[in-house]
Amino acid sequence: MSRPVQYNTKIKMVEMPEGYSGEGFHATSFDKVVGLARANSLWPLPFATSCCGIEFMATMGSNYDLSRFGSERMGFTPRQCDMLLVAGTISKKMGPILRQVYLQMAEPRWVIAIGACASSGGIFDSYSVLQGIDQVIPVDVYVPGCPPRPEGILDGILKLQDLVHNESLRRRHSSVYQELMTSYGIK
Amino acid sequence: MTNETLRQILTDKFGEQLTEWEEPYGMLTFRAPAEMNLKVLQFLYDQQGFNFLTDLTGVHYPDRTEEELCVVYHLHNLRANIRLRFKVYVPVAKPDIFTATAVFSGANWMERETYDFFGINFVGHPNLIRILNVDQMDYFPMRKEYKMEDPTRTDKDDEMFGRG
Numbered sequence: 001m002s003r004p005v006q007y008n009t010k011i012k013m014v015e016m017p018e019g020y021s022g023e024g025f026h027a028t029s030f031d032k033v034v035g036l037a038r039a040n041s042l043w044p045l046p047f048a049t050s051c052c053g054i055e056f057m058a059t060m061g062s063n064y065d066l067s068r069f070g071s072e073r074m075g076f077t078p079r080q081c082d083m084l085l086v087a088g089t090i091s092k093k094m095g096p097i098l099r100q101v102y103l104q105m106a107e108p109r110w111v112i113a114i115g116a117c118a119s120s121g122g123i124f125d126s127y128s129v130l131q132g133i134d135q136v137i138p139v140d141v142y143v144p145g146c147p148p149r150p151e152g153i154l155d156g157i158l159k160l161q162d163l164v165h166n167e168s169l170r171r172r173h174s175s176v177y178q179e180l181m182t183s184y185g186i187k
Numbered sequence: 188m189t190n191e192t193l194r195q196i197l198t199d200k201f202g203e204q205l206t207e208w209e210e211p212y213g214m215l216t217f218r219a220p221a222e223m224n225l226k227v228l229q230f231l232y233d234q235q236g237f238n239f240l241t242d243l244t245g246v247h248y249p250d251r252t253e254e255e256l257c258v259v260y261h262l263h264n265l266r267a268n269i270r271l272r273f274k275v276y277v278p279v280a281k282p283d284i285f286t287a288t289a290v291f292s293g294a295n296w297m298e299r300e301t302y303d304f305f306g307i308n309f310v311g312h313p314n315l316i317r318i319l320n321v322d323q324m325d326y327f328p329m330r331k332e333y334k335m336e337d338p339t340r341t342d343k344d345d346e347m348f349g350r351g
Contacts, residue, residue, distance in 0.1 A: 092320075092321045093319075093320065093321045127320075127324075127328045128319075128320060128328070
């Protein structure tokens, strides 16, 4: 029986993963289910140092509302988060701190570099600024812009959700991934 | 107390050792020999009421031989509300100068910063280590001895800037 007044009729549901279904059951592969669950409940950890951080605040605020896309609330502790958002200039002195924050996150973990500075050093072609955070930690998605608009950041997060959604459960144990980690001196 | 009386007091005390008197924008400026910096500071602090060290910094003049590095002290007499600036010069090959931390405790971090960026060795400083840059840095970045585009840098990814 339908209610007399219905709100939020345009709710978008995620699609059911491919599989074999019959009456009362649906059979699919495990990593598709895990990917689906992970992609829509990423816990963001903001690491904001400058103006990109302000744009990111707008992104998670009510106007642009990051949570619409199936994102959890901000967690300000690396132990409980799995999406590190680096927004802003990272100086060389800040590099080891950022790396430590990354190391404190549990696997699986993903990183988004928001803005030109985090991606490449940006306009700070300087002795004191890290020329892109991918010199100290691996990065999954780069968001261009100086600073990027909130739409850009949302797009980056959606791109990351795509990656998470389609990530194989074996990826983190693969030799390619281990080599990547070793090249950053992690484990 | 005005610039004129202050200059007279300093000349009476130190004579011809203080040189290069100027008043850019009304601020009394002079130069002292490097080994006399503490004597001048102590005199101004004890007897002339300059008890606030506003700023301490360095300048690099690559073209002045034997006096490439300059250390600038800005002092403020809060009671008379008068400021002055005095400079000492040291050679870049041996940039030694006495620390002002005995007179002004606030000079501690300022001298560390000046050491960090210009490599001036403040003799007697209690903890002369880098303050703003990474500890591993092995050069003094504010000296004017580097090319605008340093070709030896390895941390710059030219591809990101369309120069690759």
